[in-house]
């Protein structure tokens with residue numbers, strides 16, 4: 207048996223940055239490398255898994271795609287991630303490379319630390335942590351601290367021990383990176399991109415390589431084979447939470463909430479999407495994704511909203527026996543009122 211350690215690449219980045227899109231590209235240009243993929247979503251509807259299974263890459267079949275659905279991977283390392291890795295390593299045919307997509311709300315640090323567990327470290331090493339950044343969102347100031355809002359939250363809840371949860375998470379994901387991909391460069395101009403690069407660089411004390419991309423289109427040769435062994439350098443990449451709670455208090459995702467909305471068929475998707483945009487803006491929804499049943503259409507309409515930017519496309523035919531349905535996962539900050547947002551979306555049909 208080949209005892210060489212299998213390289214594992216961790217792909218992280220905030221909600222909607224373009225992780226799944228980049229992995230889809232990667233699977234299609236990874237040459238002959240056999241890849242096993244572990245994917246984790248917050249507020250799971252299995253959307254990412256569906257997108258990736260649908261890309262039909264021969265080097266990464268449906269069997270090679272493992273979905274972890276019991277919450278964010280960083281909080282379920284012992285119960286979910288380690289057993290999954292152990293099973294993967296026991297398979298007869300070992301993958302050449304493992305790719306792990308974290309949820310957009312995950313801290314990469316606990317996941318990388320798990321590679322130091324005895325059963326794992328003898329077989330696998332972290333080739334590198336790649337952090338995908340939504341350049342348009344950075345340019346729009348989405349990760350800049352809104353001091354007034356943070357202060358207002360603190361007045362309401364004096365147990366808050368830190369600043370904006372979005373800003374903090376964004377920095378934690380950058381702090382852990384070996385490679386940062388400034389994605390969605392098509393949405394901003396050259397000057398804007400220069401400012402995004404400077405802002406991203408200023409948010410991490412380390413000096414990871416920063417590259418630019420459109421639609422996550424980065425050659426596999428750049429993404430795979432970084433050869434870092436990140437698990438050995440975890441001490442230099444501490445998250446805000448680790449720095450604040452050196453006693454090991456576990457972190458959680460209390461600051462964020464998600465729920466699933468189910469609707470009936472939608473006959474006029476264009477009008478629906480237009481109105482949905484209004485709800486997203488009014489209630490500050492961070493991420494919404496799912497599928498629409500358009501009567502008379504043999505295919506599902508996939509909906510991907512990142513903030514108020516919404517993409518839609520018919521992604522695949524409804525399969526025989528599959529119940530046609532309209533379902534979305536909605537993710538927002540904890541203060542988002544689920545009942546109100548749910549009613550507002552339901553009222554659009």
Ligand SMILES: Nc1nc2c(ncn2[C@@H]2O[C@H](COP(=O)(O)OP(=O)(O)OP(=O)(O)O)[C@@H](O)[C@H]2O)c(=O)[nH]1
Pocket residue numbers: 219220221222223224225226227228247254309310311389390391392393419420421422493510511512517
């Ligand atoms: N304009 C533009 N859109 C992009 C680009 N990359 C990804 N997108 C779109 O952004 C949306 C989110 O992309 P995903 O790849 O699902 O993002 P993600 O990081 O996997 O999202 P989560 O797993 O929910 O955190 C989709 O509608 C993509 O088509 C890009 O470079 N430019």
